[in-house]
Amino acid sequence: MSNVLVFKRVRLTHDDRKHRPGECAHLHLNLDSRGDIVSCVDCKASLSPFWALSMLSEQYQLALAHVDRLTARLVLADGRIIDLSRHRSREADDAKDGSNNAESPLD
Ligand SMILES: [Zn+2]
Secondary structure, eight states: OOSOOOOSSOOOOOOGGGOOOBOOSOOOEEEETTTTEEEETTTOOEEOHHHHHHHHHHHHHHHHHHHHHHHHHHHHHHHHHHHHHHHHHHHHHHHHHTOOOOOOTTO
8 A cells, every 4th residue: 555645636736945934124914823824914925933023022122122211211300300399399498588599490
C-alpha cells in the first residue's frame, strides 16, 4: 500500500516560498485569530507576525516615553501651582499686615 494519495481531478501545489508576509507603514493591523493571519486594514498587505509584534513593541515604548514626558510636565506644573499658591498666601498675609513688599510670582 502506498502513502501517496492520487487525486485524478485535483492538483495541489503547496509552495511556502511564494508567501512573503512583510511590513507596511500604515500601522493599522487586522488580526485574524482563526487563521493566525496579520494583515493591514489599509493596504490589505499580508504582514509578518514578527514584524507586527516588533512594531507594537516599538509603539508601546513610544507611548511609555510620552507618558513619562507628560508626567514630568505634570510634576513641573504642580510645583508651579504650589509656588504661586505660596506667593498668593504671602500677598494675602502682607495685605492684612499693611505691608506691600510682595515678590513677583515670576521671579
Ligand atoms: Zn498597509
